[in-house]
Amino acid sequence: MADLFDAFASTGTVLAEHGSPVIELVGARKTYRTGSIEFEALRGIDLRIEQGEYVAIMGPSGSGKSTLMNIIGCLDTLTEGDYRLAGDDIAELDEIDLAQIRNLRIGFVFQQFHLLPALSAWRNVELPLMYRQVPVGERRARAAAALERVGLGDRVANRPGELSGGQQQRVAVARALVGEPDLLLADEPTGNLDSQSTADVLGLLDELHQQGRTIVLITHELEVAQHARRIVWVRDGLIQSDEVIDR
Amino acid sequence: MSWLETLRTGWSAVRSHGLRSALTVLGILIGIAAVILTVGLGLGTQKDVSAQISSLGSNLLIVTPGSSTGTDGVRGGFGSAATLTRADAEALASRTNAPDVSAVAPEKSTSASLEANDTNWTTTVTGTTADWLDVRSRELENGTFLTAADDTDRANVIVLGSETATELFGTTRVVGQSVTIGDDDYQVIGVLAAEGASGSEDLDDLALVPLSTASEQLVGGNARSSVSTIYVQAASTDQLSAANQETTTLLLNLHGITATDSADFTVSSQDALVSTATAVYRTLTVLLTGIAALSLLVGGIGVMNIMLVSVTERTREIGLRKALGAPPWAIRRQFLVEASVLGLAGGVIGAGLGIVAAHVLPGLLDTSIVVSGAAVAGSVVVAVGIGLVFGVYPATRAARLTPIDALRSE
Structure with missing residues (x-):
């Protein structure tokens, strides 16, 4: 099983390094059915995000941006169209394969942090590695390095309840980074933070971008979105605009 | 996630709800102790009875007088003649x-x-x-x-x-x-x-x-x-x-x-006495063990109940673990292990309690209780089994949650 995971990981990384886009959506449609009522959340989206890009996806509620984020995050599959993540077609994978893909390719940062309150920062961060059979010693070292990277090297033993909101979100960023994913997917990462912590976390994302990470940020705040280099506006299940911000 | 880690995670989850887990374990524990004691009591009594009867000597026939009939036709009691x-x-x-x-x-x-x-x-x-x-x-x-x-x-x-x-x-x-x-x-x-x-x-x-x-x-x-x-x-x-x-x-x-x-006499043999006595005590033992087993079943339902509560409470945790790449079987295994840990704790503590009681009670009640190793080992296995069986439904429910819904739950 571990070998299989590794095989997946290496293939993916190699493909991404050779210039395939990290995200490639072609004619993406998602239809929800509730009884006889159909609702088209995505109505044909084409989107390419290259290696190393920092993209903000914006849109009002009901625009389909949450659905888009679920699709990009492999938490859900398309009704129609193609989705390639780091070169691999994953539009019609089953639950177990999706779990593998999420584990290997994607680092999530959520609005509510979603840290496990009973576990120390260290053990929270090592969770993704546990699901891919990394031996304890290596796991601990990588988790410690990730926490060091987000500036919490001295808080490894603290539980989430003993950390401020900003620190908790940094632990979550460390957890997203620890597995060396192709894509960092942040869903309203500053939605629950005060302005100082917001600045901290966004600063951290900026740094990660400068180091070559691919980041997709979902937000409804323009201030936050402006940290990205490219802003994609979604409305009524379609991409309304896609602009590169010049600095 | 290795078995050892799953076990450790299960143990810490059980420990984080101390009182709740303790009460659930109590249900199993009482059942296991009761089974060990009733089986032990049955074995002890059977041993006593056969020792009693064989102390009379083997190969023995006992001839006793029959009842007497008086001149007025009234029959006296057994052995009165x-x-x-x-x-x-x-x-x-x-x-x-x-x-x-x-x-x-x-x-x-x-x-x-x-x-x-x-x-x-x-x-x-x-x-x-x-x-x-x-x-x-x-x-x-x-x-x-x-x-x-x-x-x-x-x-x-x-x-x-x-x-x-x-x-x-x-x-x-x-x-x-x-x-x-x-x-x-x-x-x-x-x-x-x-x-x-x-x-x-x-x-x-x-x-x-x-x-x-x-x-x-x-x-x-x-x-x-x-x-x-x-x-x-x-x-x-x-x-x-x-x-x-x-x-x-x-x-x-x-x-x-x-x-x-x-x-006007009766000839009885040891065999007949032994088999009658054994049959009586076996019936009693089966009956009592049945009642004890029933209490184990109730304990098992307690485990299922607490596991369902646990799944509901930890929907977000399940969602997060799935988002981080936990396949359904890992989630199912985590909850099964947790339920088994409850069963195991109940089994081990119950067996301990049963063994202690088996040593203390004979002195107080003037009966012998034979603790059989098989009954103790069997009980612990059954306790873990009960945790597993009654954990299957909650664990399957947890494994079936979709990560999106689980993450969004409040």
Whole structure:
């Protein structure tokens, strides 16, 4: 099983390094059915995000941006169209394969942090590695390095309840980074933070971008979105605009 | 995630809800302790009963008098008739009449007060013959037993049980001492080795005299030639039923009775006693174990209940783990392990409690409880099994949650 995971990981990384886009959506449609009522959340989206890009996806509620984020995050599959993540077609994978893909390719940062309150920062961060059979010693070292990277090297033993909101979100960023994913997917990462912590976390994302990470940020705040280099506006299940911000 | 880690995660989840887990474990624990105790009690009682019965001696047939019918046609109780005589016993002892019988010991008992050096002790004095020692599988601690000559001579000799000797003289080294019953002095010729109690009968508090002496000096009257019980020993276990047949036929002939139905005596064997007693106790044990098992079932439902609560409470955790790449089987395994940990804790603590109770209770209740290793190991396995079985539904529910819905739940 571990070998299989590794095989997946290496293939993916190699493909991404050779210039395939990290995200490639072609004619993406998602239809929800509730009884006889159909609702088209995505109505044909084409989107390419290259290696190393920092993209903000914006849109009002009901625009389909949450659905888009679920699709990009492999938490859900398309009704129609193609989705390639780091070169691999994953539009019609089953639950177990999706779990593998999420584990290997994607680092999530959520609005509510979603840290496990009973576990120390260290053990929270090592969770993704546990699901891919990394031996304890290596796991601990990588988790410690990730926490060091987000500036919490001295808080490894603290539980989430003993950390401020900003620190908790940094632990979550460390957890997203620890597995060396192709894509960092942040869903309203500053939605629950005060302005100082917001600045901290966004600063951290900026740094990660400068180091070559691919980041997709979902937000409804323009201030936050402006940290990205490219802003994609979604409305009524379609991409309304896609602009590169010049600095 | 390795098994060890899953186990550790399960343990910390169980521990993080201490009281709740403890109460759930209590349900299992009580059931397991109850099963171990009832099984132990059943085994202990069976052991007691067979020890009691086999202490009478193997290959043994017991002939007791039937009921008597008075001149007015009123039948007396079982054993009330004085239909068995010394002559019956002597006839049975003959190899020609009963070739499968190896030894015969008639008994004629009465309660009497024994006196020695101003000490008084009332016990059962039994008149019997030299074969008694062999037939009843007893041994002497010191001295000699009654002989055929003692019987012929109507000798005033007596063999004491160890307890009787101790009560009268303060020691069991009393061969050569004198005991007075009524007006007659008896010389102590032997003391029986201690045997312990058998039900209501104390096997160590008794006195034995030659049958002829008992008939003449202790009982007297019309009942002089009658005996209360005749113990018949078959030559071997295989010959027991043949010996039974011969005894019955011979006694029917001697008593001039043609119909087996109207026999004025009863022949019972050890086998029959053992199997009856065993059957009774087995039924009781099964019944009690069933009740204990029922309480285990209730404990199992408790586990399921708490696991369902746990799944609902931790929906977000499940969602997060799935988002981080936990496949459904990992989630299912995590909750199954948690449920098994509850079961295991209940099983181990319950087994411990059962073992402690099995050592404490016999002293208080005067029963024996045999803790069988198989019952203990079995109970712990069953407890873990109960955790697993009742954890399947909650765990499957957890595994089926979709990560999106689970993450969004409040």
